[in-house]
Amino acid sequence: AQSVTQLGSHVSVSEGALVLLRCNYSSSVPPYLFWYVQYPNQGLQLLLKYTTGATLVKGINGFEAEFKKSETSFHLTKPSAHMSDAAEYFCAVTANDYKLSFGAGTTVTVRA
């Protein structure tokens, strides 16, 4: 079975500052990894995904994530936070059964 742990349930950043959201995974087989964003009262929207190949993955809205097998991590970053980035972010993992297992989520607030 696979699982993810998101470190930090809340992150507060200043507008223009770096956004860093941490995700560590556990999987007995090579994983596929995802980051989703959820705005208030909306469903989840895919930000980016890692399947195979390049370990640095670029997504929408200026976000990127790097798969580090040695650290079992898939941290999400954005160089410069915008007010519109305030939302909840979920890391998810799937393996050969293609069933998504989600982390508990990290809420991002952006200070003006």
Place this chain on the structure above:
Amino acid sequence: EAGVAQSPRYKIIEKRQSVAFWCNPISGHATLYWYQQILGQGPKLLIQFQNNGVVDDSQLPKDRFSAERLKGVDSTLKIQPAKLEDSAVYLCASSLDRYQPQHFGDGTRLSIL
């Protein structure tokens, strides 16, 4: 393309009552999922359909929850009778097939009094 449609958006019922949620996936998507998202947690898969067949319902509380996907398109999820711990957002998602990214609807927020 039109997204995943869910209704109602909000529902308030008393415990022991029954409730049903409806989902219309993106046209052509063969795989449909129902998730339960309790406040402060990530979504948890309840059931997965491939066309109109159930692929995985291992985490569906079958004594009170039921789901169907008639004709491999729309789907309904029912709870009968509801318990206080069923208060959550119920998300529907669909994908072209189980190997493709999932697209989520906006969910139904259920409150049990």
